[in-house]
Amino acid sequence: MLKLSGWDDTIVALATPPGIGAIGVLRLSGKEAVHIADRLFPSKDLAAQPTHTLHVGYLKQDDRVLDEVVVSLFHGPKSYTGENVVEISCHGSPYIHQQVLDACISQGARLAKPGEFTQRAFLNGKMDLAQAEAVADIISSNTEASLRTALNTMRGGFSARLRELREQLIKFSALIELELDFATEDVEFADRSAFYILIGQLRESTGQLMQSFHLGNVIKNGVSVAIIGKPNAGKSTLLNVLLNENRAIVSDIPGTTRDTIEEVLNIEGILFRLIDTAGIREHSSDLIEHAGIERSREKMKEADLVLFLFDAADPLEEILAMKNEIENAGLKYLMVANKVDRYNEGMKKFEGLGGITFISAKNNQQVNELRDAMTAAVLDGQVNTESTIVTNARHYHALKEAAISIDEIKAGLDNGLPGDLLALDIRRCLHYLSEITGDISNEDTLDYIFSKFCIGK
Numbered sequence: 001m002l003k004l005s006g007w008d009d010t011i012v013a014l015a016t017p018p019g020i021g022a023i024g025v026l027r028l029s030g031k032e033a034v035h036i037a038d039r040l041f042p043s044k045d046l047a048a049q050p051t052h053t054l055h056v057g058y059l060k061q062d063d064r065v066l067d068e069v070v071v072s073l074f075h076g077p078k079s080y081t082g083e084n085v086v087e088i089s090c091h092g093s094p095y096i097h098q099q100v101l102d103a104c105i106s107q108g109a110r111l112a113k114p115g116e117f118t119q120r121a122f123l124n125g126k127m128d129l130a131q132a133e134a135v136a137d138i139i140s141s142n143t144e145a146s147l148r149t150a151l152n153t154m155r156g157g158f159s160a161r162l163r164e165l166r167e168q169l170i171k172f173s174a175l176i177e178l179e180l181d182f183a184t185e186d187v188e189f190a191d192r193s194a195f196y197i198l199i200g201q202l203r204e205s206t207g208q209l210m211q212s213f214h215l216g217n218v219i220k221n222g223v224s225v226a227i228i229g230k231p232n233a234g235k236s237t238l239l240n241v242l243l244n245e246n247r248a249i250v251s252d253i254p255g256t257t258r259d260t261i262e263e264v265l266n267i268e269g270i271l272f273r274l275i276d277t278a279g280i281r282e283h284s285s286d287l288i289e290h291a292g293i294e295r296s297r298e299k300m301k302e303a304d305l306v307l308f309l310f311d312a313a314d315p316l317e318e319i320l321a322m323k324n325e326i327e328n329a330g331l332k333y334l335m336v337a338n339k340v341d342r343y344n345e346g347m348k349k350f351e352g353l354g355g356i357t358f359i360s361a362k363n364n365q366q367v368n369e370l371r372d373a374m375t376a377a378v379l380d381g382q383v384n385t386e387s388t389i390v391t392n393a394r395h396y397h398a399l400k401e402a403a404i405s406i407d408e409i410k411a412g413l414d415n416g417l418p419g420d421l422l423a424l425d426i427r428r429c430l431h432y433l434s435e436i437t438g439d440i441s442n443e444d445t446l447d448y449i450f451s452k453f454c455i456g457k
Contacts, residue, residue, distance in 0.1 A: 010036060011112035011120075012104040014097055021092030026100050028109060029117055033084040034073065036107040041071055046086075051075035059088065061103040067096050081117055082124030122438060128159050129438025133392055137220065145219045145269030149389050158395075159437055161388050165205055166433050168198055173426045176419045192413060199410045202429075206403045209390050215379065216391035218304075222264070222271030223378050226303035230318075233309045234338040238361040239263065239276040242371070267371050270378065275299050300326070305377055306333035307370075312340050312358070316349045334373055341365060398432045405429035 010030025016023070028036060038046040043057025053073050059066045072087040079085040090096050105111065115136070122132045130153060137150035152158070172195050227235045242265055261276040277299050300306055306326055310319050319335075326333045334357060337350065341360040350356055357373050359366040390396055405428045412422050 010109045011116055012036075012101060012109040013112035013117070014101065015087065015117075016092075018094065018097070019092075020094065023089050024092045024097045026088045026090070026097065026104070027112075027117060028086040028088070028104060029079075029081045029083050029112075029120060030109070031084060032108055033086045034075070036104055036109055037071060037086040037088065039107050040066075040103055041069075046071065046073060049073055051078055059090070059100060059103070061099075061106070066099050066103060067091055069100075077124065077126075080126065081120040082126045083120060127154075128156075130159050130162070130392075130395065130436055131156060132438075133394075134158075137391065143219070143266055143269045143271055146391075149216065149219050149391060152388070153391070158388050158390070161205070161209070162433055162437055165202060166430060169202065169426060169430060169433075172198060173423065173430065176423050176426065196410075196413060199406060199413070202406050203403065203410075206399050206406065209388065210396060210399050210403065212388065213390040213393075213396040216389045218270060218378050219389065220391040222273050223304045224273045224275065224302065225305045225307060225374065226275045226277055226300045227307045227309055228277050228300050229309035229322075230311070230314070233311050233314075234361045235276050235309050236261075238307075238309060238336075238338065238359075238367075239274055241361050241364050241367050242274060268375050270375060272305075272374060275303065300331065301329055304332065305374065306331050307336055307374075308333050309336045309338055312337040313342070332377060334370075334377055336370060395436050398435045402429050402432040405432065 008031065010028060010032040012026060012028045015025045015027040034047055040059050040061060041055070041057055042060055044055050046055065049055065051074055055071045055073070057069070057071070059069045067090040070089040072089070074080070074085040074087075076083040076085070088100060090100055101111070118127075118132050118135050121127050122129055127135075134150045134153035138147060138154060141147040141150055227238060229235055239261065243263055263274050263276075265272045265274055308322060308326060310322070323333075323335065335353070335355060337356050337358045338361055340358045341363055357366065357370050359370055361367065390399065405425055409422065409425045409429065411417075412425055
């Protein structure tokens, strides 16, 4: 259990969103939590009540009734924070919330800092740092995939994987450290051949976790998708069809869209941030349209995925020229041939290109196939949210450093490095693995991580 100075007082905060609602919940945590609530709740002697019980009565300050409430008792360590916790459920008036907060503070509590309840849960050993960060991800999740991934991490899936890696490495580290005590006797307690096998397993496991970060970033933050093409290719129509609403102005006049329009679409639990751009053409005397074209190219280069939309009747040379521009920029893209309902002849010109989705945006034909292609392009397969997926940039960078250390350990084994130098590389690797779960941390790092939480969590 990690303990920092100044964590023996009692904190209070509103645990539900601010504003008017049916109820509001205020949370107290600390060694004086039950006694503070007891002094405000004359209906029953809370200090004498068992843990995990509910009590109904009036909350009073002096002789003034604040509200009729439900008090929930959780005696430490069997609570979220590991300390004594009291939750007061009152009516959802912001005025009542403030009155109850002020009453708790007048009895000796202080207002909690952002994330302080979860930080105390971490410090009291109720969860590790990776699990604590997953709590914030759960609160901010906005799709099924992001929620299930965060839940898996909070339940300890990621931590269990790391713990297994650390325990295996610690065993060999201990044996190598033991060899140092018998350096004059030239003995080896650590089986180098078995160590090679372990290093290979560690490289594979850290590599898989690092590779999952791309998918984790997609699940957590969504995908930026730029819809690009010539004027009047049907980009705005496609945006409207994908969204099932008339978000963009549609016209037969080329160049109607002068600026980018951005909207969010949820497909199979993945957020796609769709960007309808101005039509791209080589020559335009309109200064405003020219500025829109330049912005379209900028958005195209910034996007995670490009939908290259073109009229199926367009000359093949023009289509290939734009395709080459996208490929030369190193962008991931999908080719989408539009207006196929009006163009039934000459489709053989696309033979050999492959990977083209043929649609009619106006008639909503084959649009579901395009949605499937978009999902497949960014996920490269099905999302298994029960598997370990890295979604946190801090975790990714720690894994990256650990992977470097693993390579250095292998190089040391290859070169017959003495045990004391091997031990240094092993300690470095263990350090970075431990950083993720918070087994090695400092107060400034913890304050930064938990400052991003909401107040009542």
